[in-house]
Amino acid sequence: MSLWEYANPTKFMATTAAVLPWAVGVAVLTLGGGLLWAFFLTPDDFRQGSTVKIMFLHVPAAMMAINAWIMMLVTSLVWLIRRHHVSALAARAAAPAGLAFTVIGLITGALWGQPMWGTAWVWDPRLTSFLVLCLFYIGYLALWQAIEDPDTAADLTAVLCLVGSVFALLSRYAVFFWSQGLHQGPSLSLQPGTRMDWAYKAPLYVCMVGFAALFVVLVLIGTRSMIRARRLRALELRERMA
Amino acid sequence: MMPDLGRYAFEVLSSYAVTLGILAAVVALYLWHDARTRAALRDAERRRQARDG
Numbered sequence: 001m002s003l004w005e006y007a008n009p010t011k012f013m014a015t016t017a018a019v020l021p022w023a024v025g026v027a028v029l030t031l032g033g034g035l036l037w038a039f040f041l042t043p044d045d046f047r048q049g050s051t052v053k054i055m056f057l058h059v060p061a062a063m064m065a066i067n068a069w070i071m072m073l074v075t076s077l078v079w080l081i082r083r084h085h086v087s088a089l090a091a092r093a094a095a096p097a098g099l100a101f102t103v104i105g106l107i108t109g110a111l112w113g114q115p116m117w118g119t120a121w122v123w124d125p126r127l128t129s130f131l132v133l134c135l136f137y138i139g140y141l142a143l144w145q146a147i148e149d150p151d152t153a154a155d156l157t158a159v160l161c162l163v164g165s166v167f168a169l170l171s172r173y174a175v176f177f178w179s180q181g182l183h184q185g186p187s188l189s190l191q192p193g194t195r196m197d198w199a200y201k202a203p204l205y206v207c208m209v210g211f212a213a214l215f216v217v218l219v220l221i222g223t224r225s226m227i228r229a230r231r232l233r234a235l236e237l238r239e240r241m242a
Numbered sequence: 243m244m245p246d247l248g249r250y251a252f253e254v255l256s257s258y259a260v261t262l263g264i265l266a267a268v269v270a271l272y273l274w275h276d277a278r279t280r281a282a283l284r285d286a287e288r289r290r291q292a293r294d295g
């Protein structure tokens with residue numbers, strides 16, 4: 001069975017109808033459980049005090065803001081190369097969720113930065129590229145709204161997505177090669193040596209899974225909704241021509 | 243039981259309130275758009291059936 005079969009709207013609708021309830025269950029359990037664990041059961045950090053609890057919102061939101069754009073990049077490339085409508089609709093469906101995660105990342109970062117850095121904002125490479133990513137999300141959604149023909153809108157937003165990917169990757173990797181700025185290195189690392197105690201790491205992983213599961217749920221709902229909207233548009237066109 | 247957040251209570255509580263608010267709003271937006279599209283498509287299908295017999 002080929003992956004491209006799911007680019008067929010009928011097949012996509014049938015498959016996601018079965019998957020969606022399970023995805024909702026996973027999202028509710030992991031996001032709800034993770035946030036309750038993070039807020040009520042994690043100890044204060046010896047240096048950051050109770051502000052460490054903001055990490056369980058900020059890190060998963062920032063991670064998903066970048067991952068959502070990367071997912072949009074992949075589906076936009078599929079649209080540009082193979083012209084599968086479902087992939088263009090999935091990219092569009094992901095954008096509002098990605099924007100929401102980006103705004104959460106920016107606001108929680110400012111609320112965390114004020115007491116820890118003494119300022120809510122600095123023009124640090126990572127923060128600046130993340131802000132530019134937020135502007136790209138807004139531009140992406142505005143472009144979809146502004147163009148009436150869906151295929152033209154999909155083409156132009158796919159190109160915008162390719163350009164914006166530079167900032168998505170910069171906001172993730174800027175700390176490795178741009179050693180100026182206040183933002184610290186990655187919170188989680190595959191390098192040997194303990195960087196974070198499991199009392200924080202375990203609920204952080206659960207919250208990350210929760211944010212990712214919520215994103216999957218929203219993309220599935222959004223894509224299904226846009227496939228219906230496409231069918232509706234076709235019916236309305238036929239009505240007008242009759 | 244509410245944890246003791248000390249002098250950072252405002253920052254921590256604001257972060258959780260803003261995050262939950264934005265997540266609730268974005269979920270509501272997706273569900274509202276889905277419900278609206280379903281209803282419009284149902285109406286269009288009904289009209290088509292009535293027209294085609």
